[in-house]
Amino acid sequence: MEEPKGLVAALTRKHGPLSIAFDAALPGRGVTALFGPSGAGKTSCLRMIAGLDRAGVGVLRFGDQTWQDSRRRIFTPPHRRRIGYVAQAPSLFEHLDVAGNLDFGWRRAGQPSHLNREELIDQFGLRLLLPRRVGALSGGERQRVAIVRALLSDPRLLLLDEPLSALDGAAREDLLARLEGLHARLAIPMTYISHAIDEVARLADHIVLLDAGRVVAQGPLSATVTRLDLPAALIEAAGAVIEGVVTAHDPADHLAALTFEGGVLLLPRDSAKVGDRLRCRIAARDVVLTLERQTGSSALNQLACRVIAVGEADHPSQRLVQLDAGGTVLLARITSRSARALDLTPGKPVWAQVKATALGA
Amino acid sequence: MVGLSSEDLEAFGLTLRLAATVTVLLLLLGAPLAWWLARTRSPVQRLVAAVVALPLVLPPTVLGFYLLLLLGPHGVVGQTMSRLGLTLLPFTFGGLVVGSMLYSLPFVVQPLHNAFEAIGEGPLEAAACLRAGPFDRFWSVALPMALPGVVTAAVLGFAHTVGEFGVVLMIGGDIPGQTRVLSMRIYDHVEAGDYAQAHTLSLCLLAFSFAALLAMTLLRPRLRANG
Numbered sequence: 309m310e311e312p313k314g315l316v317a318a319l320t321r322k323h324g325p326l327s328i329a330f331d332a333a334l335p336g337r338g339v340t341a342l343f344g345p346s347g348a349g350k351t352s353c354l355r356m357i358a359g360l361d362r363a364g365v366g367v368l369r370f371g372d373q374t375w376q377d378s379r380r381r382i383f384t385p386p387h388r389r390r391i392g393y394v395a396q397a398p399s400l401f402e403h404l405d406v407a408g409n410l411d412f413g414w415r416r417a418g419q420p421s422h423l424n425r426e427e428l429i430d431q432f433g434l435r436l437l438l439p440r441r442v443g444a445l446s447g448g449e450r451q452r453v454a455i456v457r458a459l460l461s462d463p464r465l466l467l468l469d470e471p472l473s474a475l476d477g478a479a480r481e482d483l484l485a486r487l488e489g490l491h492a493r494l495a496i497p498m499t500y501i502s503h504a505i506d507e508v509a510r511l512a513d514h515i516v517l518l519d520a521g522r523v524v525a526q527g528p529l530s531a532t533v534t535r536l537d538l539p540a541a542l543i544e545a546a547g548a549v550i551e552g553v554v555t556a557h558d559p560a561d562h563l564a565a566l567t568f569e570g571g572v573l574l575l576p577r578d579s580a581k582v583g584d585r586l587r588c589r590i591a592a593r594d595v596v597l598t599l600e601r602q603t604g605s606s607a608l609n610q611l612a613c614r615v616i617a618v619g620e621a622d623h624p625s626q627r628l629v630q631l632d633a634g635g636t637v638l639l640a641r642i643t644s645r646s647a648r649a650l651d652l653t654p655g656k657p658v659w660a661q662v663k664a665t666a667l668g669a
Numbered sequence: 670m671v672g673l674s675s676e677d678l679e680a681f682g683l684t685l686r687l688a689a690t691v692t693v694l695l696l697l698l699g700a701p702l703a704w705w706l707a708r709t710r711s712p713v714q715r716l717v718a719a720v721v722a723l724p725l726v727l728p729p730t731v732l733g734f735y736l737l738l739l740l741g742p743h744g745v746v747g748q749t750m751s752r753l754g755l756t757l758l759p760f761t762f763g764g765l766v767v768g769s770m771l772y773s774l775p776f777v778v779q780p781l782h783n784a785f786e787a788i789g790e791g792p793l794e795a796a797a798c799l800r801a802g803p804f805d806r807f808w809s810v811a812l813p814m815a816l817p818g819v820v821t822a823a824v825l826g827f828a829h830t831v832g833e834f835g836v837v838l839m840i841g842g843d844i845p846g847q848t849r850v851l852s853m854r855i856y857d858h859v860e861a862g863d864y865a866q867a868h869t870l871s872l873c874l875l876a877f878s879f880a881a882l883l884a885m886t887l888l889r890p891r892l893r894a895n896g
Binding site: 387391397413461 | 810
């Protein structure tokens with residue numbers, strides 16, 4: 309199947325003291341995370357994509373359409389871009405009930421038959437809320453209404469600005485799980501702002517790393533977050549994202565076995581269906597390197613790897629080690645002293661120990 | 670206190686007709702104007718806002734006087750109108766409508782302006798991303814969300830028109846069934862020493878004004894709770 313054309317942006321904009329240069333190519337399928345620390349200009353970039361911010365200068369194309377070309381004085385207003393935009397604190401229409409909010413874009417899109425309104429309502433748990441006024445909704449409910457409202461307007465591109473940032477533990481996990489479900493069946497590309505790498509690891513296929521208004525790295529998620537040259541401000545993002553298939557689940561120990569190219573990982577899960585695809589993130593700081601396979605260790609996971617390269621970390625006491633685990637790239641953050649003691653040179657075989665407890669519940 | 674004469678009733682009916690006409694026209698005209706004032710980044714915005722607010726501080730007689738000059742047979746508007754074969758506006762119901770509209774303009778535009786500003790960018794941006802064009806956003810989002818402001822504007826515009834006197838005196842005159850409104854009638858009664866009639870009509874106006882303001886305050890919180 310031919311890969312659908314995505315978004316190509318070359319936009320600049322002054323935003324107070326920050327000058328933003330958004331040069332990115334976002335694929336036409338899957339979830340792209342715009343990741344970066346607070347104040348990196350993520351929301352400004354998303355608003356320029358949506359056309360809500362006219363101060364950007366440059367070129368923006370989506371698919372075969374030119375949404376903006378400042379030199380040719382082209383600017384497509386947001387209502388003609390067919391985007392679904394969900395702001396960080398979504399504005400619901402206070403004069404309408406939940407159903408009225410959901411139907412706002414749905415009606416204007418001509419009630420497209422390829423969208424299953426009822427299924428989306430159930431998928432996001434909105435059935436019982438339909439007749440409610442929006443003023444009384446909780447933060448999580450407002451987000452869910454805004455997301456389904458955007459989806460029902462039949463967009464060609466979905467833009468989400470940190471939908472989880474204002475939510476507390478349970479509501480956050482609930483919405484994250486629903487978004488994972490959406491990711492699995494969504495036919496259109498989605499761009500997702502986040503400053504939490506665990507969200508990105510679970511949702512994104514592609515990542516654009518922003519720092520101080522600039523795109524510092526972009527590409528497929530796993531390959532990008534295991535690069536050794538990430539700027540210091542984004543070092544927290546460093547780590548591997550493993551996608552595999554559940555091959556076993558031990559309900560007594562609450563452990564699932566995830567089989568991927570590089571071996572098998574045990575991770576804590578209360579339930580997991582054999583055959584399900586699952587993602588997990590191995591943060592660079594959670595990896596211990598040993599020269600031999602350990603026997604008396606509490607770490608449940610030991611993966612046979614080969615050193616690809618050793619790079620600088622954000623502190624002189626530390627090194628980042630890029631590892632090849634049977635085709636999957638892992639990253640380990642270790643002290644410079646250990647790197648010296650183990651004499652880590654490219655091609656050297658090592659074992660990567662990962663505590664299962666570091667892989668989330 | 671005595672009952673209302675047929676002339677009083679006629680003045681009553683005329684006043685209500687005038688106020689209703691002016692309110693409807695002002696809402697139709699004031700809503701787009703207030704929307705523009707709330708949304709524009711044009712440098713003339715402040716100038717226009719000041720002109721709209723002018724009748725708040727201008728003595729109504731001054732406003733009426735200039736209107737009389739402007740609309741009269743020697744005024745620019747008056748001459749244009751006679752050239753087009755139209756009846757001159759001074760001392761007609763139409764003239765009263767024009768004068769009252771200018772006089773009550775700020776009372777309609779300012780509540781609308783405030784209500785539109787209070788909506789903020791969020792809902793309008795959300796509507797734009799849900800495929801609503803500019804007019805659609807005004808009609809389906811801004812107006813319904815500004816409904817309490819619309820109610821305030823209508824009540825204030827209506828009540829203020831009912832109570833006007835100076836503009837009427839200048840541009841309307843005192844023609845029964847045409848321009849003789851309640852305030853004019855009260856003035857006539859007092860001039861004629863007929864305090865009892867003046868009292869009846871005054872009391873009616875007082876009760877009406879109070880009822881209008883009461884209705885507005887009772888209606889507003891309910892609208893807010895619903896929307």
